[in-house]
Amino acid sequence: MSTFGFFLAVVFVLVVIIASCVRIVPQASACVIERLGGYHTTWIGGGGLHFKAPFLDRIAKKVNLKEQVVDFPPQPVITKDNVTMQIDTVVFFQITDPKMYAYGVDNPIMAIEKLTATTLRNIIGEMELDQTLTSREIINTNMRTSLDVATDPWGIKVNRVELKNIIPPEAIRNAMEKQMKAERERREAILKAEGEKKSTILVAEGQKASAILEAEAEKQAAILRAEAEKERKIREAEGQAEAIRVVQMANAEGIRYLKEAGADEAVLTIKKLEAFEKAANGTATKIIVPSEIQGVAGLAKSVGEILK
Numbered sequence: 477m478s479t480f481g482f483f484l485a486v487v488f489v490l491v492v493i494i495a496s497c498v499r500i501v502p503q504a505s506a507c508v509i510e511r512l513g514g515y516h517t518t519w520i521g522g523g524g525l526h527f528k529a530p531f532l533d534r535i536a537k538k539v540n541l542k543e544q545v546v547d548f549p550p551q552p553v554i555t556k557d558n559v560t561m562q563i564d565t566v567v568f569f570q571i572t573d574p575k576m577y578a579y580g581v582d583n584p585i586m587a588i589e590k591l592t593a594t595t596l597r598n599i600i601g602e603m604e605l606d607q608t609l610t611s612r613e614i615i616n617t618n619m620r621t622s623l624d625v626a627t628d629p630w631g632i633k634v635n636r637v638e639l640k641n642i643i644p645p646e647a648i649r650n651a652m653e654k655q656m657k658a659e660r661e662r663r664e665a666i667l668k669a670e671g672e673k674k675s676t677i678l679v680a681e682g683q684k685a686s687a688i689l690e691a692e693a694e695k696q697a698a699i700l701r702a703e704a705e706k707e708r709k710i711r712e713a714e715g716q717a718e719a720i721r722v723v724q725m726a727n728a729e730g731i732r733y734l735k736e737a738g739a740d741e742a743v744l745t746i747k748k749l750e751a752f753e754k755a756a757n758g759t760a761t762k763i764i765v766p767s768e769i770q771g772v773a774g775l776a777k778s779v780g781e782i783l784k
Contacts, residue, residue: 499526499535506574510536518574539574543635546585550643551593553600555608562643563600565592567623568636576631584630588623592637595622605644612639 501507501521509516511533519526521541528534546569550562567588571577581587599618600608608615616637623634644652 493530497528497530497533499528500524501526504541506539506541506571507535508537508539508574508578509533515575515579520574537574537578539571539577541571541574543568543570546588547640548589548592550641551596553597555600555605556602557604559605559648560645561600561605561608561648562641563596564640565596565619566638566640567592567634568638569627569632569634571631572633573631576629578631580630584627584632587630588627588632588634591623591626592619595619595626605648609642609644612642615639 499507499519501519503521503523505521507519507526509519509528511529515536516533545566547566548564550564552560553563554560569588577584596615596619599615599622603611603615616639619637620634623637627634
C-alpha cells in the first residue's frame with residue numbers, strides 16, 4: 477500500500493470516529509451519557525449538536541420525555557365483602573429525570589405494572605362491591621397519589637390513572653342485571669302513575685274551569701236578560717204613562733171646550749149617558765150604575781113615552 481493510500485485510510489477512520497461522536501438529540505428526548513462506566517451527563521433534546529469523547533463516552537440509555545400511556549391487563553382483586561373481580565387499569569406517566577429513570581429501576585414499565593396491581597388490591601380490599609362500582613373517581617385519585625409517590629425515586633411522574641374495566645363474577649353480573657331490570661320497571665311504574673295522576677288532575681281542572689266559565693256565562697246571560705226585561709218594562713211603563721197623559725190631556729181639552737161652549741147640566745147628563753152606554757158595551761158581567769144616572773135614565777124614558 478502506498479503512503480497516499482494509507483493516509484486516505486487514516487483520514488477515513490478519523491472521519492468515521494468523529495462522526496460517531498457527534499449526536500443530534502430530537503425534541504422531547506434525552507440521552508444518558510456514561511464515561512468509563514460511570515454516569516457523566518445527560519443530553520436533552522431541543523436543537524444543537526452534542527459531542528462525546530471517542531472510546532471513553534457512550535450513550536447508556538435513550539429516554540422518551542413525552543407523556544406515555546400503558547394499558548395493563550386485568551388484575552384479580554378481592555373486595556372487602558369477599559367478591560373477586562377483574563380490573564384493568566390505564567396509567568399515564570412522564571419521565572422527568574432521565575438519570576434516575578436510567579439507574580433507579582431495571583425495568584420501569586414492569587415495575588409500574590406490579591406496583592399498580594398491588595396498589596389496586598390494597599385500595600379495593602378496603603371497599604365493598606357496591607362502593608367499588610360507584611367510586612371510580614376515588615379509586616383513580618388514590619391510585620394516582622400512591623403511584624406518584626412510589627415512582628418519584630425512579631424519575632417518573634404519574635399524571636393520571638383510570639380504571640378501564642371492572643368485571644364482576646358472572647353470578648354477580650346476573651344479579652345486577654336483574655336488579656337493574658327491577659329498578660327500571662319500578663321507575664316505569666312510578667312514571668306511569670305520575671302521568672296518570674297529572675292527567676286526572678288536568679282533566680279535573682279542565683272540567684272545573686269549564687264549569688266556572690259556564691256559570692259565569694249563565695250569570696252574564698241572566699244579567700243581560702234582566703236588564704233587557706227591565707228596559708222593556710220601563711218602555712211599557714213609559715208608553716202607558718204617555719197614553720194616560722194623552723188621554724188626560726184629551727179629557728182636559730174636552731172639558732175645556734165644554735166650558736168654553738157654555739154646556740148646561742142637561743148636556744153633561746147626556747155625556748154621562750153616552751159614557752155609560754160605552755161601558756155597557758164592554759165585556760163586564762156586572763155594572764154598577766150611579767143613582768144620579770138612574771134618575772136621568774128614568775126621566776129620559778118618561779120623555780120618550782110622552783113623545784110617542
